[in-house]
Amino acid sequence: MTIETALDDRTFTKHESEVRSYCRDWPAVFDTAQGSWLTDVDGNRYLDFFAGAGALNYGHNNPVLKDALVDYIVRDGITHGLDMSTRAKGEFLETFAAKILEPRGLDYKVQFPGPTGTNAVEAALKLARKVTGREAVINFTNAFHGMTLGSLAVTGNAMKRNGAGVPLVHTTPMPFDNYFDGSVEDFAWFERVLEDSGSGFNRPAGVIVETVQGEGGVNVARPEWLRGLADLCKRKDILLIVDDVQMGCGRTGEFFSFEEAGIVPDIVTLSKSIGGYGLPLALTLLRPELDVWEPGEHNGTFRGNNPAFVTATAAINKYWSDDALSVQVKAKGMEIAQSFEDLCQRHDGLSHRGRGMVQGLAFDKPELAGRTCEIAFSKGLLAETSGPDSEVVKLLPPLTMSSEDLAHGLQILSESVDEAFAADTAPEEAEA
Amino acid sequence: MTIETALDDRTFTKHESEVRSYCRDWPAVFDTAQGSWLTDVDGNRYLDFFAGAGALNYGHNNPVLKDALVDYIVRDGITHGLDMSTRAKGEFLETFAAKILEPRGLDYKVQFPGPTGTNAVEAALKLARKVTGREAVINFTNAFHGMTLGSLAVTGNAMKRNGAGVPLVHTTPMPFDNYFDGSVEDFAWFERVLEDSGSGFNRPAGVIVETVQGEGGVNVARPEWLRGLADLCKRKDILLIVDDVQMGCGRTGEFFSFEEAGIVPDIVTLSKSIGGYGLPLALTLLRPELDVWEPGEHNGTFRGNNPAFVTATAAINKYWSDDALSVQVKAKGMEIAQSFEDLCQRHDGLSHRGRGMVQGLAFDKPELAGRTCEIAFSKGLLAETSGPDSEVVKLLPPLTMSSEDLAHGLQILSESVDEAFAADTAPEEAEA
């Protein structure tokens, strides 16, 4: 049976649930990928400005990682290891400690909570509650932390929350940085309700925050805001959880996105690009004094995804033995920002924001963001929208993208924006 | 830096959280594996009667799957695909439909909810609640469904539940089959509270059940009990969810563990061995009329783990094109049962139960179960306990284990049981 000849949309519409989403925006059947490029079954090539929503910081099928992975598989390295001690895990732990934690003065214990971001978040929330004996958690407007019930309760998106089928409780959102365009003092509300014993707030176990909200619309927290938050948590004896699932692993420049602010969270979650090759892996990092878990109190069948340990180790060795990648990320981030700035000069109703290689182009008319991505796709570029009204074109290119590819992609995007605006104006002119 | 020479327990105790568990029982650093055997960094070999808690039904690094996987990686097949349409996913869907669903007269839609069992369960619970507009869910005593908040609420283990840090609500346990040793009529309580408008039960959206409770102590539901449950759900308009994460993919003989009972659940969860090679993958199967998801209403970064689609497809083609594996599983299951029966004849305070290749040996003295596993490990056999008091030695060997290996393992286990009993009796004799 040669199934592949039949592969088109019908396979997926017939067999797969209506819950599928990206495939609706990018109606192609993808086959292979290398670096920043994907190829579909018809041989069409696409430049990737989305990179697995941040899971492919080192590009598709990165050759260095690929070699390590194939070697490991060929030599019959353990594939599935639960939480048994394995060579691959041991080497990852030693490498992560030596190359990532120690140079940054961090002494986190590492928990492997199951290989997805939402699992890392669930473990973080459980631990914060267990340590403090409190149930409440503070999250932020437009946060995204995952789809399982614990993580969903700290996620902002109303459509996704409605999917829970039960009321999501024990969580209270606070305004993220700049939620009021600077008109309200940072933490005025948060600090006030903590100090006021009559405020009616349930005293929180912890605060969970993204330094840059990707799904929320590329909302960037200023370093001083993050420091203010860390300071508030410290003064009020509340645990600070940084969810670095999407913004960690160099996306914003440094390995951890919170390094720029000079803060040390109590708990950190990592996933997406920590495996390096796009293989499922997740970590919950905890200050040693918080490591009060009972053996097996949180577990998961795939928490020891050893091939991902191998590629994770290779990625760290390759990209985090010096600061070359960080320097590049910052430089390329500025290129993107410059391109966006040019677009903003050219069009009204457009603004941009971002940090490192997560950059957003925000449209006053949300439909133009979607239209831009559609046009870009037709020109062979993958880019996605985010934000509560899908009003922001969010770029998450591979950190390893070449300058030529980056320039090429930005050129396509620039044309797409121009065309989206032109199409938007045209009818009105016609009416005039 | 040659890290590997330093790999011993200290790496893990220093860097890894106290939450780790299996590594405590099996104090070795494993390196490679093939079929039913693992090898540690010192060259010691271990026969595997646990198989990744059911994630390695086709053995470690199964050569057929390995070839497909390496080929896919070498040719730069898409690794990480979110929920984009890919060749690997399409081929999996076509193969799963053609070889698994259609021959069984099933027309489930397939949801990829994120690559772990708990994610599949969370999606199933969400959907049941969304479809019915009710919050309550019925679970069973000694159930195990996962560690994220939604799944944990339907899990029985008190230690794991305590880890939640918030009260686990919206769920009510019912007695699993044979909970009262046959002295109470099946569903007497469940049916009565549903019929009695004054019972105080919140009307449930769904029931979630394992056909054999692995973590719960190898508790086997009889086919007639499962039919009774399915019938009750149908009469009372409650959705029936079978969690086949551990018992599916042939563990009990047929592909789905509920086939023997002749029931068709509304929703089915699969994970563990569905990927075939031990790579993270999970499916939530739903009757087409239940597919009311909004696009993206449940998502997850690693829901499109394409290498796992490749090995999953290869596994189905290899093992589920005919009924040879099913036949073997039943035969080997009987061999294990026979060996257990012999042990029970030899020792008081011992009983056994199981279905297909999930078999449990239950000790009246729970400590003897743990002691048996310790002795077995010292003899080169991996086996684990389960049950609320860790009183059951639970066997989950690879379904593909050779008869020689199976006999060898059962021999070791048999000796280990004998020694455990001997050691238990010895001190008392000494005292006498």
Place this chain on the structure above:
Amino acid sequence: MTIETALDDRTFTKHESEVRSYCRDWPAVFDTAQGSWLTDVDGNRYLDFFAGAGALNYGHNNPVLKDALVDYIVRDGITHGLDMSTRAKGEFLETFAAKILEPRGLDYKVQFPGPTGTNAVEAALKLARKVTGREAVINFTNAFHGMTLGSLAVTGNAMKRNGAGVPLVHTTPMPFDNYFDGSVEDFAWFERVLEDSGSGFNRPAGVIVETVQGEGGVNVARPEWLRGLADLCKRKDILLIVDDVQMGCGRTGEFFSFEEAGIVPDIVTLSKSIGGYGLPLALTLLRPELDVWEPGEHNGTFRGNNPAFVTATAAINKYWSDDALSVQVKAKGMEIAQSFEDLCQRHDGLSHRGRGMVQGLAFDKPELAGRTCEIAFSKGLLAETSGPDSEVVKLLPPLTMSSEDLAHGLQILSESVDEAFAADTAPEEAEA
């Protein structure tokens, strides 16, 4: 303006919410009452077999209590006292201790939680949770404990639960005595799930139980069942709360309904007839070692309803200085039971049950219970139905009802039952 001439149904249908209920069954406008009789604005008289749902154990406007009340009001005794110390409260406390608690060897501390039964239950549940640090509470099938959210969560009736508007959680119902007609061992399920650490039950803070479920259909717990429950609670370190709001104050014979079983609950709630005259009052009694309340941690504006203290004291002095009332209640209870037994002999599909002066006549055809009450009303008797399907005619006459009135009422009821059955059979005969 002479409003009274206009008083008919229209006043109430126009101004009062649709939530009103008793007035629909008894379509009269009542004006005065004395002892066991009510009179409506048109001068019609009604014999009261309902007695304010148990709030008028000493009859309407009992002369002894009335004298004390009028004297108190006339001399300007404190009416509203919050929880200030007042003479009326002090005299009540001393009298309650001397006449009720001490003779029974009880040393409860008295809490005035607000003047309604639901308030007493809310205080009891809060305290049980506070003392134990646990959230879960066990209630029983067909329980009734009140309408505020905490009490409603332990109440069985589905219609009333649906009124909550939020999922009612933290509570799990257990089968009340004889729920399975004796076919299942008492506490088999309850004890088993407490002992099984894998059962998935949240360990409860307390159990709340009525010794006779009035609203639930006059379900009588046997003394041995209550002793078994008390014993189980003690062994498992769970607090036992007896809700004696309806069954206390002599309704079943002794002052407390649990005396017959010889148990001593940890917490007891009293309301309804504790004020004696039908004035709002409620008590939560607690073992002294449980009195860990902070001052003001539970409060309520009307917790010091001093006129009710006065009538409560007068009632205790009058009726609980000796055992005359208890003896009478048992004797009259037997008269009612005998009358019911005669009816059961005469009609198929009829059974009866009860204790003291709470007696129920249960109809296999629920509609006959309602029809019986309608006919009785037309004959000048007030009686009500209870039970999940309103299938039980529930009698709660004043404990002080004269033998003549009781006989008269039973005669009316007897005729009403006969007529209800006759009307039920008639059409079928006509058809035949």
Place this chain on the structure above:
Amino acid sequence: MTIETALDDRTFTKHESEVRSYCRDWPAVFDTAQGSWLTDVDGNRYLDFFAGAGALNYGHNNPVLKDALVDYIVRDGITHGLDMSTRAKGEFLETFAAKILEPRGLDYKVQFPGPTGTNAVEAALKLARKVTGREAVINFTNAFHGMTLGSLAVTGNAMKRNGAGVPLVHTTPMPFDNYFDGSVEDFAWFERVLEDSGSGFNRPAGVIVETVQGEGGVNVARPEWLRGLADLCKRKDILLIVDDVQMGCGRTGEFFSFEEAGIVPDIVTLSKSIGGYGLPLALTLLRPELDVWEPGEHNGTFRGNNPAFVTATAAINKYWSDDALSVQVKAKGMEIAQSFEDLCQRHDGLSHRGRGMVQGLAFDKPELAGRTCEIAFSKGLLAETSGPDSEVVKLLPPLTMSSEDLAHGLQILSESVDEAFAADTAPEEAEA
């Protein structure tokens, strides 16, 4: 037995729970009362500036109401009527409609939810949830709505919330008027989170608000703020509940405290002074189109407290047939405010606020508020503190207090404040 000679503190400390509170601040055993004065068992008289926390707006044992009450009792008027139609209830309904609702253009249906404020609030919250199908409710910082679980969840005080023993969920506090001293735009946060589909707020069923927060520290909402809130609720389709339990019945001048703002809430709760004489009574008023209750869906044994209907009717006829009382309340309110203003001029660290005859004197040093009340008590004046740190002396005198008594009380209070400040300064001077 002459119990009264023995009545002192020991009666209460021995028999009553530690939860008692006011009796600790006012260590006397009160006996009788008339108008604005209480007398203790030793004959000492106390001027009442607290009036049953607002339950005695017409003074203690008001002669007009007392006559009606005694007449009713003497003529054997129905005392306890569940929700049967009675003459007393009918006359109350007609009077309330004719004198209170109709002149104000209001067409509320009246629910009698049980005779306490918390019952009225529970009914209001249930109804808002039932009508909208949503669970979430917005409350305000420093709100007080009652002690049963539903009401407690919308109450701010941390100590009282901790008494719940379960996490209080489904509610989110918003900043009450002036919470940030005018530095933050009204409803900026509230409106923003409602409009932002990514804010993570659960869409609320309703908002519950006090126009003046008595327990919260005499925080007065400005009319324009209330109008803004009402407008926001209307635009966003959220039900507006005004809890007028303490501030209704003329406390702020008009009968309903929200009249001044010109708003019409969807639901209103009344209790405390609605009975007029300090007898338990409560009302939930609802717009007719919201009256979707099922018969009996919310009930309560004492919801028909007929003696309270009688005094309520008498109070309305006496005090609400014209606007004389309203005018007086405003005038006396200004006298209190003037006295407070004088004190603020005289002392640093003192401010005042209030509306009508609820007036607060706020101390920067909370302990001075308590000290002031202690001194006042020693001088024969009853006054209490409120606010999250008990930093506000809160005056709630009877609305009917004579000018002489008011002046006398203010004189005592003024001296008490002076002495409290003097004692506070003295030691510091001594140290200097």
